Structures are given as C-alpha cells and as structure tokens.
Amino acid sequence: MPIQQISGCIGCEACVKSCPTDVIRMNRGTNKAEIRYPEDCQICHLCRLNCPVGAIKITPEKSIPVMVSWR
Amino acid sequence: MSTPSLSRRQFMGVAGGLAGAMALASLNFDAPAQINKPKISADDFKQDQREVDVLVIGGGMAGLFAAVKAHDAGARVLMVSKGRVGSSGLTPFAKGIFSYDRKKASMSIDDFVAKVSESAIQTNNPVFTRQLAEHSYDRVQELKSWGFFDSPIYHESFMRPINERRISVDERIMITHLLKEDGRVVGASGFMLDEKRIIHYLAKSVILCTGSGGFKPNGFPVCDLTHDGTIMAYKVGAKVTGKEWNDGHPGSAKNSGSSYDNWHGQVEEKPSTTEVTINHHLGVDLNYQAYTQGAPVMMGPPGDDQDRGSAVENAGPFVPEAFRHSAPPPPPQQGGLRGLFAGKGHSGPPGMGGEQVGGSSAGMAIHKSEGLVPINEQGLSTLPGLYAAGDALGSYMSGGIYTQIGSSLAGSAVQGAIAGEAAAKESLKLTGGVTVSNEQIERVSTEMLAPLKRERGYSPAWVTQVLQGVMIPNFVLYIKKERMMLGALAYVEELREHHVPMLLADDLHALRLAHETENMVITAEMKLKASLMRKESRCSHYRLDCPDIDYENWQAWINIWQDEKGQMQLEKQPFDMWPKFATA
Ligand SMILES: Cc1cc2nc3c(=O)[nH]c(=O)nc-3n(C[C@H](O)[C@H](O)[C@H](O)COP(=O)(O)OP(=O)(O)OC[C@H]3O[C@@H](n4cnc5c(N)ncnc54)[C@H](O)[C@@H]3O)c2cc1C
Ligand code: SF4
Ligand code: SF4
Numbered sequence: 072m073p074i075q076q077i078s079g080c081i082g083c084e085a086c087v088k089s090c091p092t093d094v095i096r097m098n099r100g101t102n103k104a105e106i107r108y109p110e111d112c113q114i115c116h117l118c119r120l121n122c123p124v125g126a127i128k129i130t131p132e133k134s135i136p137v138m139v140s141w142r
Numbered sequence: 143m144s145t146p147s148l149s150r151r152q153f154m155g156v157a158g159g160l161a162g163a164m165a166l167a168s169l170n171f172d173a174p175a176q177i178n179k180p181k182i183s184a185d186d187f188k189q190d191q192r193e194v195d196v197l198v199i200g201g202g203m204a205g206l207f208a209a210v211k212a213h214d215a216g217a218r219v220l221m222v223s224k225g226r227v228g229s230s231g232l233t234p235f236a237k238g239i240f241s242y243d244r245k246k247a248s249m250s251i252d253d254f255v256a257k258v259s260e261s262a263i264q265t266n267n268p269v270f271t272r273q274l275a276e277h278s279y280d281r282v283q284e285l286k287s288w289g290f291f292d293s294p295i296y297h298e299s300f301m302r303p304i305n306e307r308r309i310s311v312d313e314r315i316m317i318t319h320l321l322k323e324d325g326r327v328v329g330a331s332g333f334m335l336d337e338k339r340i341i342h343y344l345a346k347s348v349i350l351c352t353g354s355g356g357f358k359p360n361g362f363p364v365c366d367l368t369h370d371g372t373i374m375a376y377k378v379g380a381k382v383t384g385k386e387w388n389d390g391h392p393g394s395a396k397n398s399g400s401s402y403d404n405w406h407g408q409v410e411e412k413p414s415t416t417e418v419t420i421n422h423h424l425g426v427d428l429n430y431q432a433y434t435q436g437a438p439v440m441m442g443p444p445g446d447d448q449d450r451g452s453a454v455e456n457a458g459p460f461v462p463e464a465f466r467h468s469a470p471p472p473p474p475q476q477g478g479l480r481g482l483f484a485g486k487g488h489s490g491p492p493g494m495g496g497e498q499v500g501g502s503s504a505g506m507a508i509h510k511s512e513g514l515v516p517i518n519e520q521g522l523s524t525l526p527g528l529y530a531a532g533d534a535l536g537s538y539m540s541g542g543i544y545t546q547i548g549s550s551l552a553g554s555a556v557q558g559a560i561a562g563e564a565a566a567k568e569s570l571k572l573t574g575g576v577t578v579s580n581e582q583i584e585r586v587s588t589e590m591l592a593p594l595k596r597e598r599g600y601s602p603a604w605v606t607q608v609l610q611g612v613m614i615p616n617f618v619l620y621i622k623k624e625r626m627m628l629g630a631l632a633y634v635e636e637l638r639e640h641h642v643p644m645l646l647a648d649d650l651h652a653l654r655l656a657h658e659t660e661n662m663v664i665t666a667e668m669k670l671k672a673s674l675m676r677k678e679s680r681c682s683h684y685r686l687d688c689p690d691i692d693y694e695n696w697q698a699w700i701n702i703w704q705d706e707k708g709q710m711q712l713e714k715q716p717f718d719m720w721p722k723f724a725t726a
C-alpha cells in the first residue's frame with residue numbers, strides 16, 4: 072500500500088486539499104478523511120506533511136504494478 | 143511475420159507490438175469489464191460563468207507570479223488550479239532556486255548566456271536564458287519577503303501575496319478546454335472535483351501556467367500533470383514544441399514507485415538559493431549505459447565521471463568537452479543545492495547511491511524545452527489572447543539539456559511575472575466584454591462530461607497502463623531507433639483513434655483521469671513523431687540509428703500543431719527565428 076492508514080483524524084481537510092493526485096476525500100458521514108483512490112498515490116508525502124496531528128501513515132510500496140524503463 | 147499484405151507501417155506495428163506486449167505481461171489487469179454505472183449523473187451538473195481580465199491557469203511558481211504581477215499591473219485576476227496553490231504540480235518538490243546576483247556572480251550575464259549555449263549545443267533560446275539571469279534575483283527577493291524560504295511547505299507563503307491583493311483563487315478545478323472566439327482565446331472551461339459543477343471562465347487574456355506532465359510514471363512526483371495546458375492549446379490551434387527531449391532522472395531500483403524515497407525525503411527540506419554552475423546533465427547517459435551494458439546501473443554524485451557512463455567512453459550521448467568533469471565541480475561557496483544535499487542525514491536527489499532504474503519521469507522533457515511555442519519574450523503564444531509561462535512554455539531557456547541547477551524554479555517565477563504583466567496590459571487595452579457563443583459552451587460541456595455518459599468503453603487506468611507499457615521501455619522512449627518508434631506509434635495511434643473516444647468515468651475523480659489519459663496519449667504521439675523527425679542526436683534526444691549531431695540540417699526546434707482537418711503537423715523552426723503569430 073502507498074498511503075496506508077489514517078487514524079486520529081480531526082477532520083481539517085488539509086490532506087484532501089494538499090494531495091496533488093486527489094487520493095483522499097472527506098467522509099461526510101464521519102467527518103474524517105478517508106483513502107479513496109490509493110492506486111493514484113504517487114507516494115510524495117505532502118498529505119502527511121500537511122496533517123496537523125500526524126494521522127497519516129504511508130509505506131513506500133505502490134498498490135499497482137510499477138512500470139520502469141529497465142530492470 | 144512478413145505477411146506480404148501488411149504495409150510497412152502495419153508490419154512495424156506488429157513487430158513493435160511484441161515488445162509492448164512483453165512489457166505489458168508484467169502488469170496485471172484483474173478487474174473484469176463492466177457496463178459503466180456512473181455514481182453521478184451527467185445530466186444535472188450546474189453551470190457557472192465568471193468573467194475577469196486575466197485568467198491564470200495553474201498554482202505553481204509560474205502561476206503565483208503571473209497572478210501577482212497581472213494584478214499589480216491593474217487587471218482583475220483569477221487563478222484556477224486543479225490542485226492546491228503551492229501544493230500541486232512540480233513546484234512543491236523543488237528546493238533549489240537560482241539567483242543571479244550581479245554583485246557576486248562568478249561570470250557576467252553575457253558569459254553566462256554563452257556558456258549555457260555551449261552546454262546546450264545551441265538548443266537554448268538565448269533571449270530566455272538572458273531573461274532568467276536578469277530577473278531571477280528580484281523574484282527571489284520577493285519570495286524571501288513572502289516567507290518562502292522559511293518553510294518546506296509552500297502553500298502559506300504563496301497565499302500571502304495573493305491574499306494581500308485579494309486575488310480570487312479557485313482550487314480543485316480541472317480545466318479541460320480553452321475557449322476561442324473569432325481566432326482569439328477568450329477563456330477556459332473546467333469542472334469541480336468536489337461537486338457537480340462546470341465553470342466557464344471568460345477572460346480578455348489567459349496565461350497557461352499548467353506546468354509539464356508525464357505518463358503517470360513511478361518515482362517522480364509528476365503524476366498529477368499530463369501536459370493538459372499544452373494539449374488544450376494544441377486543440378485550439380496553438381503551436382507546441384520540445385516533444386523529442388527527455389528528462390533523464392533515474393529512479394531507485396528499490397521501491398521504484400515512491401517519489402519520496404527516490405528523492406530521499408527532500409520535500410521535507412526548506413528551499414535555498416543556487417549560484418552560477420553550468421552543467422550538461424540529467425539527459426540520457428544512464429539510459430545508454432543501461433541499454434548497452436544491462437542492469438544493474440549505479441550512479442555516483444552529480445559531476446562524478448560515472449554519471450557519464452564512463453565505461454562507454456566515446457560512445458552514446460555526446461557531452462561537450464568543457465562539461466566532461468573528471469572530478470566533481472567545487473561546491474558553491476555557501477548554501478546552494480550541493481550544500482543542501484550535504485546536510486545531516488540528507489543524501490540528495492535520485493541517482494546518489496544505490497541501484498538505479500530508468501523512466502521515473504517518463505513523458506516529461508527537460509523543463510522549459512517543451513510547451514507552447516512563444517512568439518516573443520513575454521511568452522505570448524501563436525494564438526492571440528493566449529500566453530504561457532514556466533514549464534508550460536517551450537521557451538528553451540535551458541535548451542534540450544539541464545544546464546543550471548535551480549533555474550527551472552527561477553525560470554517559472556521570472557516568466558510568470560513577465561507574462562502576467564504583459565497579459566494585464568494587453569487586457570486593459572481591450573474595451574468591451576468578452577463573449578462566447580452558446581454553441582461553444584454547449585459543445586465544450588458535452589465533450590467534458592462525455593466519459594460519464596458512455597455505457598461501454600475502456601477504463602482510464604487500463605489505457606494508461608497500456609500506454610506506459612508501450613512508451614516507457616528504455617528502447618522506445620530513450621534509446622531511440624526508427625523501427626521501435628514506428629511500432630510504438632502504431633499502438634499509440636490505435637489508442638488515440640479507437641480507445642480515447644471510449645474512455646469511461648463513473649465519478650468526478652475518474653472524469654479527471656479520463657481527460658488526463660487523453661492528454662497523455664496525444665503527448666505520446668507527439669513525442670514519437672518529433673523523435674522520428676529529428677534524425678540526429680543532441681542533448682537529451684538520442685537515436686541509436688543517427689547518433690551524431692547534424693549541424694547542417696538540425697539547427698532547429700520542432701513545432702507541432704493541429705491543422706483544420708485535425709491532423710498533427712510538424713515543422714522545423716530555425717534556432718534564430720521566432721515563429722509567426724497566427725492571424726486572428
Ligand atoms: C522532485 C523535483 C525536484 C525538483 N527540484 C528542482 C530544483 O531543485 N530546482 C529547480 O529549479 N527546479 C526543480 N524542479 C523543477 C521545478 O519544480 C519546476 O520546473 C517548476 O516548479 C515548475 O513550475 P510551474 O509553475 O511552471 O509548474 P508547476 O509547479 O508544475 O505547476 C503547474 C500547476 O498547474 C496546475 N494545472 C495543471 N493542469 C491543470 C488543469 N488541467 N486544470 C487546472 N490546473 C492545472 C497544477 O495543479 C499546478 O498548480 C524539481 C521538480 C521535481 C518534481
Ligand atoms: S502521498 Fe502524495 S499522492 Fe499519496 S495521498 Fe499523500 S499527498 Fe496524495
Ligand atoms: S490532514 Fe490529518 S487531521 Fe486533517 S483531515 Fe487529513 S488526516 Fe484528518
């Protein structure tokens with residue numbers, strides 16, 4: 072998983088706004104952020120750096136296969 | 143395979159397809175196809191219209207200065223971005239900004255421009271190179287006064303001058319179309335990512351600050367950018383350039399998909415300034431090394447002999463004599479990126495230590511070498527009413543290779559400011575409002591929402607993966623030869639002709655992806671056609687089948703545009719000439 076877990080969210084929406092690839096959305100029912108489109112996460116950590124309470128956990132592996140120029 | 147009934151082109155397609163198919167074999171497409179059942183209906187979108195003097199599209203470094211300077215020149219300005227200001231595009235990740243300080247610089251501006259041209263093998267446009275040196279210091283001072291250097295996160299310092307001036311900002315809006323009336327660009331349309339609403343922005347002039355783009359590659363934070371501005375402009379008739387060049391940033395073999403790890407956490411650093419140090423780097427040397435010798439590929443610190451692929455002496459991409467360092471260049475006196483990387487626990491940008499893989503920024507060229515063709519030094523495009531700045535402008539400030547660390551960020555600031563002021567002055571001269579026909583508004587809205595309305599078709603994620611499989615292999619995008627490029631082109635044309643018109647979306651996120659996917663496919667076609675046309679090798683464009691520089695025929699850039707029949711056209715643009723302005 073790329074962005075892996077959100078726990079302890081206070082619902083400020085900073086991560087939703089600061090994610091360049093629109094991975095995170097607010098759950099209007101719980102008023103907490105949730106990971107909606109993890110396959111589009113570029114693992115850049117902007118959401119984590121913008122979260123005021125350190126609620127976001129990110130791991131370095133992609134959730135979809137990775138295409139590179141050689142291996 | 144040499145069935146006589148196949149044309150040469152078709153045969154190449156089959157042959158090249160083999161490689162694409164093999165590359166694809168490593169991907170798995172598990173989701174079965176389904177009838178598209180949109181979670182939202184395309185029929186009840188609300189529509190808004192807003193009118194301003196100057197519309198700035200993009201909230202990175204170029205957009206910031208374009209908006210501020212257009213406002214200061216007296217225009218009513220609105221900035222719109224698909225992401226957050228200072229937290230989208232490439233800007234949030236750049237940490238070194240070039241500042242040419244006349245009092246302290248180690249060389250004169252004339253010498254700087256000459257040396258950049260020498261490194262870039264004349265592919266740079268000296269007018270923009272000089273502009274960078276002349277204006278960078280002032281832009282850096284302004285950034286300092288807004289608090290830019292005080293935090294690793296840029297949103298707050300970017301919003302300071304914007305809020306002080308009460309400039310309107312619309313975030314999380316995906317612009318998909320430019321509006322054009324009687325030959326003049328008069329605005330842009332897009333949709334909100336958070337609610338079912340289309341917004342049509344009418345403006346006297348538009349500045350594209352939409353950055354660059356890529357094929358949503360792995361290990362470089364460019365996945366939110368897909369050359370949207372370039373393709374929108376191309377579709378309304380603007381000329382674009384630079385598609386044969388390649389950014390050669392490698393990725394790390396371990397966790398290749400992580401931009402953060404690949405850049406060793408550099409995003410957490412505060413920015414700093416860089417001074418004059420002219421290089422010829424981050425082209426396709428490593429790709430050549432990997433192609434000829436195979437993996438694993440390692441790279442030393444920049445400037446070290448190893449990033450030239452020293453084991454392949456006298457072969458591969460040509461590096462001008464003066465830029466073949468045998469030892470790392472001396473570190474700048476104080477600060478600078480090198481100083482930044484030397485910091486505690488900081489090992490710098492990718493390529494510093496560890497095994498490397500290629501293609502981390504696939505689909506992106508050298509910054510400032512690709513984008514709209516300018517007709518003057520203000521960044522006016524070939525279409526009246528349309529300006530571009532920063533990575534969205536094919537200014538060739540640096541040329542077809544990276545020549546000065548920190549100049550990409552500085553160049554976006556400098557060009558944004560100049561375009562902002564010019565666009566404002568022009569818009570203030572235009573009396574009367576701007577109008578767009580209902581017919582155009584309707585057509586644009588229909589095209590925008592079409593992927594939500596289709597029942598059957600193809601998912602943007604799948605088309606993207608196919609495109610990646612065809613384009614990203616080292617032997618297609620980087621180490622080029624005609625046979626492979628024709629093969630890949632057959633695939634890409636198929637995607638454009640048959641699959642793009644059937645892209646599906648079931649929500650607003652997927653609708654964005656559908657438009658981004660189309661833009662990537664058209665970009666891929668441009669990259670292949672420009673690379674086929676440029677029958678020489680120079681800077682970051684390398685062809686195995688024509689490995690030498692051709693000074694006789696190729697002292698030229700390549701312009702690309704769409705003709706009235708919708709066909710992609712390519713032409714040579716001599717290095718020392720500006721293109722003509724389209725007649726309104
Ligand atoms: C990891 C990394 C490190 C780098 N390091 C350096 C460095 O140290 N020094 C240096 O000089 N340069 C560096 N660069 C390059 C530098 O970041 C860019 O050249 C520069 O920031 C480009 O600025 P820009 O404003 O032109 O475009 P961007 O910052 O890319 O901004 C593009 C904007 O356009 C918006 N946009 C795009 N499409 C649409 C659309 N369809 N609708 C609405 N809005 C849209 C985006 O949301 C974004 O706000 C680095 C880049 C990366 C990725
Ligand atoms: S790591 Fe980057 S791309 Fe992934 S969710 Fe966070 S901000 Fe978005
Ligand atoms: S930034 Fe943190 S606290 Fe704010 S919404 Fe996101 S996860 Fe919740």
